[in-house]
Amino acid sequence: MKHKFTLVPTELDTDWDNFVANSPQGTPFVHSDFIAALALPYHAYYCCKGNEKMAAVLLITDEQGQSVVGHHDVIHDGIMHRDTQHLNKSQRHSEHFAVQEAIAQYIADKYETVYLKLHPSITDIRAFLWVNYHNDGPKYSAVPRYTSTVDIAEFSDEQLQKEHLLSYQNSSVSRRQEIRYGLKKGVSISNSDKFDTFAKFYGLTMARQGIEISNCKLDALSKQVSQLAAQSRLVMFQAQDSEGAIGSFATFLIHNDTAYYFYGANNPTMRDSHTGTAVLWQAFPELAKMGITKLDLEGINSPQRGWFKLSFGGDITPYFHLRLQ
Structure with missing residues (x-):
């Protein structure tokens, strides 16, 4: 079932840092101070359902803002979900999938090429792999990486x-x-x-x-x-x-x-x-x-x-x- 989400552009400010601090996918690599120290071009969004922020999205772009290119110092970018501890496991899986589905399609439509580095806690990436599943449009491919x-x-x-x-x-x-x-x-x-x-x-x-x-x-x-x-x-x-x-x-x-x-x-x-x-x-x-x-x-x-x-x-x-x- 499709859910109605909107991606709202934002800046990396105090509200952003507070969201990152409370997100299970929050890391220092997406903090405003870290990105400012690198002086990188970026696009940042909140994925919203009505007025509620369901997730934050950080994309490191090229200078033209046409492609998502990442950066070697930004180890994890991409998606940070809101804190969903108040939900049961089924509800949590459903929300995460729906949010990622909206984000995956939005950035596939908006950018020429995309390179994302997801947080280790994001293990279900079906929402990305199913973009353009039934047509000849561009598709996401996944490469596993590892840390200790x-x-x-x-x-x-x-x-x-x-x-x-x-x-x-x-x-x-x-x-x-x-x-x-x-x-x-x-x-x-x-x-x-x-x-x-x-x-x-x-x-x-x-x-x-x-x-x-x-x-x-x-x-x-x-x-x-x-x-x-x-x-x-x-x-x-x-x-x-x-x-x-x-x-x-x-x-x-x-x-x-x-x-x-x-x-x-x-x-x-x-x-x-x-x-x-x-x-x-x-x-x-x-x-x-x-x-x-x-x-x-x-x-x-x-x-x-x-x-x-x-x-x-x-x-x-x-x-x-x-x-x-």
Whole structure:
């Protein structure tokens, strides 16, 4: 049965951020501060039934606003449903499908091409796959992606020894070894505001993989991370050896009780210093002190990074990228 929904254009303002904060699909990637820091062209909508906001939609567009193109830093865009905890399961499924059906058709009609990156909790994508099902019009295709999430609530118990932590028990043998080595050799972490050094290390880290990043882009990364930290949207840790030499950085975006790994960087000359493991492992209790209970290590889709992130014993969570061409 078709439902009457309208998509109402909006700006990313306080009302938007409040909707995002209360949506099960809300993430830091769709917050107004995050998008403003990237200075991206976008179209934002509320999907409304009468005057009631049923969902919010963020689309990262090209400069002409004719295609939805996404952005590599915006890990999840697309759809954020309203909080539907007051509905039973059948009602919730029905509402989500109807809302997604309206959104899928609207953007298929409006844009030349579409690229969406859905939140992991959106597992039913039939409304997209059925667009133009019975005709020759453009159709959505779906590509599964994966991330790893770690429950870090247990780290709030400062008396719990690492051997009794489920995260430690579920970590790989090599990762547990690195954790022990780092602690034994006096590797420690601290909050950091050395954004320029972080960006420099990031450039060196990528250069080791054969990817050259211009100084202009590294300066922009430093400014972006600094700006988000000033707005309390991001926290950065540095890991140093026993003599104080910084070997690694890790940045985390914060949203409600969840932290999202954003960018990391290492000093290539200190690869054997165990700081790469420590900057994550020792960040877990620090994040837990901030009320964070879940860490999304964001993406295990690269052979260079996937196994490292999974070695911390997290769960594998799929999500979908959708294309309409």
